[in-house]
Amino acid sequence: MKAIITVIGKDSIGILAKVSASCSDADVNIVEVTQSVLQDMFAMVMLVEIDKSNIEFDQIQESLNKVGKITNTKIHIMHEDIFNSMHKI
């Protein structure tokens, strides 16, 4: 199953590194990353594969929430299908 991680917040050093580290700890494979910084707002979208993850979905969620707290950003991880169904016919 593929999921989408979004990170939104104020830009600071090491956000990408910390999120990636959290993914790699959980054996979550990053497929694609796009990021943009508008003024000082940071928005990153990651497409990840979580089939081979060594932990449950809600544990991934929890570890990302922790990264969110450290980096002062809002991090969501959601099933890819929700975006596909809402934005593709």
Added chain:
Amino acid sequence: MLETKDILETINMIENEHLDVRTITMGISLLDCIDENIDKACTKVYDKICRSAKDLVKTGEDIQKEYGIPIINKRISVTPIGMVAAPCQSKKVVKFAHTLDRAAKELGVNFIGGYSALVQKGFASGDYALIESIPEALSETDFVCSSVNIGSTKAGINMDAVKMMGRIVKKTAEITADRNCIGAAKLVVFCNAPEDNPFMAGAFHGVGEADTVINVGVSGPGVVRAALAKSGEGKDITEIADMVKKTAFKITRMGQLVAKEASKRLCVPFGIVDLSLAPTPAVGDSVAYILEEMGLEVCGCHGTTAALALLNDAVKKGGVMASSHVGGLSGAFIPVSEDAGMISAAENGYLDITKLESMTAVCSVGLDMIVVPGDITPEVISAIIADEAAIGMVNTKTTAVRLIPAVGRKAGDELNFGGLLGKGPVMPVRKGSPEVFINRGGRIPAPLQALKN
């Protein structure tokens, strides 16, 4: 890959605009639980509900976690108990209400609907006893919801039932007066009741439905309002309607996804998606605010009915293409006490019961969650029900009445339920007595369906 802006739009809808799936409702047929012995029947009912819905709450929570969509309620609707109770020799029908309540508590669902009777053309065995037991049932249980269908376009309006329901609504409020008359908030009187409605308090599982079925109700007035606020300025009405349609499409696609996933995980057939804009008292999650965003100074001013008609229709058009099966009530709800914009309009005197009545001719439900003075007579309640049912009957649409007579309070006071049911100012009703009309009983004949030229 998906566009970043689309992804962020979805996240924003959920985070800031109150997008959610309002309910996953499992419909369960109780026809195979019928028994002459009421205690045996109750045991079968309890066992069947607990067996069929044992994974409902957990599945809802799992989907919520994985997909990141809030799923607010998990509910159950059952075959109208009036039918299940029909052959029982004992008239202690209220035992069924206790059974349903016990099952709801065991399973952890938010509500269980179906303490209902369908009497649009007449009373069958069991219906009388059921209706008479409604006040007791709603006061002695926490999660049971009740509804009575008293009219339809094909059958006309059963005025004997209308008369009876005036008394029952009042008694239900009185018997729960110490709890803000909460009983009346769990009782709906319908005309043309849909058999696959997932929303409470009017949900029941129709006799034409499968043994078990999953129906999903979506919501999202906040999302529609935000879309209009973002890019509605200077646009004409055609463009506004298009914007509502596009937003409704996205909301419904999400509901469809949840419905399909829930149906797959529970191994229960998917029934329908009900594409309703269901407000909550949370600021920003209001249907009234959508109407105001369209350009009305306040909900209730002249123009409100037209704006609501446009909204109701556009929601359906957008939603229909997004789901394989649409049903239930589908449209815009206008429950006064549950909608921050309606509450404020009513408090400031812009919205009264007559304006609401005309709005119900074009919205998806009816006079919903309206608090009326405690000294209202049963005949006036019956007459309000009859008026509303007549609108539904003639226009071939569902209408409903959920009035809360606020015992001990008069027009201008306030009744506060808290939570999703919100609060509402006590609204005055019109003067003059319909007593003789209501006490005649009988039936209003079904309206002409041809010769429409």
